[in-house]
Each structure stands twice: as structure tokens, then as C-alpha cells.
Amino acid sequence: MDHFLYRDGVLHAEDVPVTEIAAAVGTPFYCYSTATLERHFRLFDDALEGMDHLVCYAMKAASNQAILRTLAALGAGMDVVSGGEYARAKAAGVPGERIVFSGVGKTEEEIAAALSGGIRQFNVESEPEMAAISAVASRLGREAPITIRVNPDVDAKTHAKIATGKSENKFGIPISRARDVYALAASLPGLKVVGIDVHIGSQLTQLAPFEAAYRKVAELTETLRADGHDIKRLDLGGGLGIPYERSNTAPPLPVEYGAMVKRELGHLGCEIEIEPGRLIAGNAGIMVSKVIYVKSGEDREFLIVDGAMNDLIRPAMYEAHHDIVPVVEAAPGQVPATYDIVGPVCESGDTFAKGRDIAKLEADDLIAFRSAGAYGAVMASEYNTRPLIPEVLVNGDQFAVIRRRPSYEEMINRDSIPEWLEG
Template sequence: MNHFQRRKGQLCCEEVPLSELAEEVGTPAYVYSTATLLRHARVFRAALRGLDVLACFAVKSAPNLALLVLLARDGFGFDIVSGGELFRALQARGDPAKIVFSGVGKREDEMEAALEAGIFQFNCESEEELEQLSRVAARRNRVAPVALRVNPEVDARTHPHIATALASSKFGVPAARVRRTYRLAASLPGIRAVGVACHIGSQIGSVKPFSEAAAKMRALVLELRSDGHDIRRLDMGGGLGVPYGDGPKPPSPREYGEALVRALRGVDVKVLVEPGRVLVANAGVLLTRVLLRKQGHGSRRFVVVDAGMNDLLRPALYQAHHALEPVARPRRGAEVVDVVGPVCESADVLAPRRRLPPLQTGDLVVLRTAGAYGMAMASQYNARPRPPEVLVDGRSWRVIRARESYKDLIRGESP
């Protein structure tokens, strides 16, 4: 459920008409619903009540400080993959004791900052990374809590760019090397080996890959314990998908939680999960305006809007489908059009061959399910300032990131 609904024919975010926001802040703009985000957060946590769980929001999916503050207040930790994300999490008053540092490559200064902050856990992915972290920790007279990220070789059946547990993946330690690598972790100074981790992919549309990964990780925990290791934590990563409107409905948080509980019951570990998209995707939309219509070759019709692939990269990068609808009451009838942006790339197609109510120049439209990996992946390509972000709470709203100016485009540059 989300709180983007029609009132008297007009699409609103909670109690605020999106047309009002367009008038005040302009377009394009990202708009988020507080009620939707918090509802999704609570439903997700409730689905995992059968486990001893630490839920860490994946900062990469939606790193705005205001959104992070909401989740920190609601009890979430944070999953980070860079020093910049650590900075954001701390600025959002996140509890360092609930921060997990993931990622295949961490710089020494990032390791040092995380050690100084006192984070919950480093997820390490190679022998060389373990040795590097050991040196950094010893130099700082610290002990780094470490989980070894494993590649369980589970096909998540998702887009190749976001499948992270295939045999060809750069992520995780191959299964054949896990026991040897864990022995190394347990022997290194400055390292406290506490568990194992995995993350099989993103936008996963079935329970089966999660069940398969959890079963493999359960077996690994028991195997490492039989080797004499004290395995206290199991990080199952994230990846639960959301409905974008063009395919099968992904499993619900309840179905996901039931699968994990079944697979991990009786193992006696602290279970970590790293939700991102499932919490924030449906909590945000990209609000944009039709610039013009254009007749293409033959019967091809284009609707050009003021948002482009620099604002929402997912359709170009992943061929992702985002439901699109007018803000005003839809006109009668329908036509098949390509909704495109103004960026000088043929890939700048936000909604190809989409059957929509007739759209005219000046109309406001929204791209749904844009809260995750939307603004997070936005760029200044074509020297286009990035859009603002707006957070709605009931009848009130505020700008949580200002629209960039042309001066922002050259900030830090020297002629």
C-alpha cells in the first residue's frame, strides 16, 4: 500500500495535491510520502518477528538525510558501502552499533573512519581485504568485528546487473575457499571473526532464491562451528523486490520472513537483513511535466517530458518499467506513445511503447515506484542540475534537498 491516491480526480501525496508541489518547487522533482515509508518499515520488521533480527537499511537505495533520520528513529540500522555513506548515516544520527560496512573494495581511510565510529560489523570479501583491515585495526589499536561475505552461488533470477551471487560475480568468497579464509580471519590480529554474510541480488521476485541461500548459509554456519569457530551472526543481505507493474508480483515481506524463519529456525544466530528498495521504492515518485509532443516515423508518437535519464537512470540502465500516469483526471481514450526525456542519448526513454490516456503539452505526470535508486543514481549529465526532493507528511511538506543551480554545476571547478 502507498499514500499516492486520487482526491477529486487529482493525484495527491497523502493530503497534498502533486499539482500544488509542482507549482511551488517546479519539475522535475522527487516526492516522498512519510506515511508510506514508515508503514513499509513496520510491515517489514513485523514479518521477521520469529528471528533475532537487526534490520539495516541499505543507504545506497535512498541516501537523503531526512529519509535516513525517519528510519533511524524507527529503530533501523544502516548498511553502508562507502565512507560517504558512513558520513551520511552518522549525520542522520544513526547508531554506529547498528551500522554494517559492506562492499568489495574499502579504502584504508574508510576502514579507519568506521573503526573510530565503532560500527557493528565489517563484511569482508577476500583474504587481502582481511589482511588490510587487520593492519589498519592494529595501527589504530582497535578490533574490527568481521563477517565473511560468501558467494553461495544462488541464481536470484533478476537482471544480470543486480545478480550478485552467480559464479562469475565479483562479490563474496567462493564456497571452496570459505573455510580456509575464515581460518585466516580468526587468526589475524585486530580482527574478531563473528559470522558470515551473503547478498544474492536485488529486485528478487520469488521466495525460492532466498530459501536456497538461507539453507546454504545455515549449513555453512554449522560447518564452521564444527571447525571450532564461534559463529554468532548471519547476515542474509537484502534484495526483496517490489511490483513495478510489468511482471509477476514479488513475494510479500510476510512470505519472505516466513522463508527465512523456516530455514534458520534453531540455528541460534543474530540475523542481519539489509532492506532497501522494499522500504522506499513505493514511497517515492518522480514528478515531471510534458514539454511537447512529437510525431515520429509512421505511427510512432513521442511525448517529451522535462525529466530525463540523468534524473531517473533505471529505465536506461536496467530496462526498468515504472508505471506512469497523469496527475490530473485522466482524459478519455488511450494511445501508444514513447515517453522520453530531453537528454541527448537514444537510451533516454522513460516509458517505451506505453498505452496511456492522451497527454498534452503542459500536463503533469508521475513515474511511480521511483523512491529507490532514483535520486540516488541521478547525475548532472548534459549539464542538467539535479532535481529537488520533497518530503510530505500529511498536509505539510518540505524540501529536503534543494534543486541544484547552474552554479552548482561548476562548484569546485577552475577555468
């Protein structure tokens, strides 16, 4: 469920007409719903009620300060994967004890910054990283809380580019080597083992892969405890999918996921951490674009819009589907038209949809890309010297620009000219 609904034939973001936002900020732009962000966080938090738990928002999905502050106010932790994301989380007022640091390539500088600023735990991905954390912690006179990410060799049944739990993926250590790696961790100075981490991929639409992975984690927990390790925390990652196509069967609900977690892991008495990103932010955002031209091709009609692959790269990168709807509903009885919906970037890959049925549209009409809140603005670029597009947050009948569109002058002035080219 989201809070982007038609009223009197016009798409609204909560209580604000999308046409009003477009008139104020121009197109294209991203628009997020506070009510949807809050609702989706609470669905996860409520799903784990009765267990000691922390919902850590995976901020790689959407990391604007306004979004982070909205979730932090509800008690969310943050899952970060870079020093920049750590700095963003701290700037949003999230205390270090609610920040989990994931990712396969943490640098010593990032490790030091997190240890100095406060960290709930590092999710360790390899022995070399473990050695680096030990060295930095010892140098700083700190104790680094760690979990070790195990790769359970479970097929997540998702897109190959977002699967992370198979043996051929770069993430984590093979679960078959876990006992040796935990023994190594216990021998290194400056480290405190607090738990186990696992994350098998993103956009999962079935519970079975989660169940298979969590059963292996449950067995490993018992084994490691028998070896003398104090396993008190299980970080289960994220990955629960969202319905990008409204006509498709919906993925499992958070309440169903929570019931499965309790069933598979509840007997262990561990604190549970989960790291949803897409399910919190995905349906909380849309991208709004304007039709520039309607072009007739040899055997098709092209809808050329002012949004492009640099603004929303998921279709080009993952062949991802987004429902695309007119901001102003078609008149009753109007026959839909079929278009290839494309952007203005000079790449054939700048295609959002092929053969898509939508209301007949003309130049200057507005369209909305649904479920664009996750991996939209955060993956955007300035390719073709196209400015990063504005982000807007709606709260009831109010809206605010939370990232403005830079001018061409601002973009160009970020370049530096060497002395030999001056004059």
C-alpha cells in the first residue's frame, strides 16, 4: 500500500496534487510520502513484536537526510555500507549504537571513523577485513563489536545482479568455514564477537530461501555457542520484495516474514536485526516526468519524456519494471494507446518500457513512475550534463524540496582548470 492515489481524476501524494508539485519545482522530480515511509517501517517493527529486535533501515535504498530523519524519529537503526553513508546517518541524528556497518570493502579510514564516532557492529565479510578492524581498534584503544557474514549458498531466486547468498557471490565467508573464522576472530585483539550476519539478496518474492538460510544460521548458532562464542545477536539482512507490477501476485507481507523468523530462530533467545530498504522506501516514492514529444516510428509510437536513465537507471541496469501512469486520469471510455516510453539520453538503453499500454498522451502531459523510491535518486548521475533532479517530501497537505535541482553553472563550476589552460 502507498499514499499515491487519484482524487477527482488527479494523482495525489497524500493530500497534495502532483500537478501542484510539478508546477512548483519543474520536471522531472522524485516525490516521497512520509505516511508511506512511516507505515512500512512500523509493519516491520510490529512483525517482530515479542522479540528483542532492531529494524535497521538499509539506507543505500534512499539516503536523503529528510528520509533518514523521518525513520530515525520512529526509532530506526541504520545499515550503512560506506563512510559517506555513516556520515549521513550521524548527520541525521542517528546514534552510533543504532548504526550497523556492512559492505565488503571497508577501508581503514572508514573503520576508524566508525569506531571513533560510535558503532553498533561491523558486519565482517573476510579475514583480511577482520585483521584490518583488529589493527585499527588496537591502535585506537577501542573494542570493535563484530558479526561475521556467512554465505549459506542459498539461491535467493531473484535477479542475478542482486543475489548475494550463493557460493559464487563476493559476499561473506562460506558457512562451511565459519568455525575456523570465528576461532580466528576470538584470537585477535580489539575484537568482540557479538553475533552472526547473513544476507542472501534483494527483491525476494518467496519466504522459502529465507527459511533455508535461517535454518543454517540456527544450526551455526548452536555450534558456535558450543565452541564457546557468545552469540547473542543475529543480523538477518533485508531483501523482502515489493510488487513493482500491480497485476502480479504480491510478495509475502512483513507479518508473514516476522512469523517465519520467530518460528525458525525464536528458540535461540538472540536479538534480531533486520535491514529492510526497498520495502520501506520503494513504494514510498514516485518519479514524475513530462512528455516532450510523441514520435511516430516505423511500427510503433514513442513517448519521449524528460526523465532519463541517468535519473532512474533501474530499467536500463536490471530490465526492471515500473508501473507508469498518467498524472491526470484519462477520460472514461478512452481507449489506451501503446508506446515505447523513452528518455532523451543518447543511448538506446535509455528506455523505460516497450509496448506499454497507457492513456493516450500528448506533449506536456505528466506521467508518474510508481515504486521509484528505492534505488532511484541514490543511483542517479549527471550523465549528458543533466542536473540531478529534485527530491520532494510530502507530509499530509504540505510538501518541501529536500534536494534542489542544481544549475548548469553550479555543475560546471565544480570542475577545476589547471594553470596551463588558464588565460
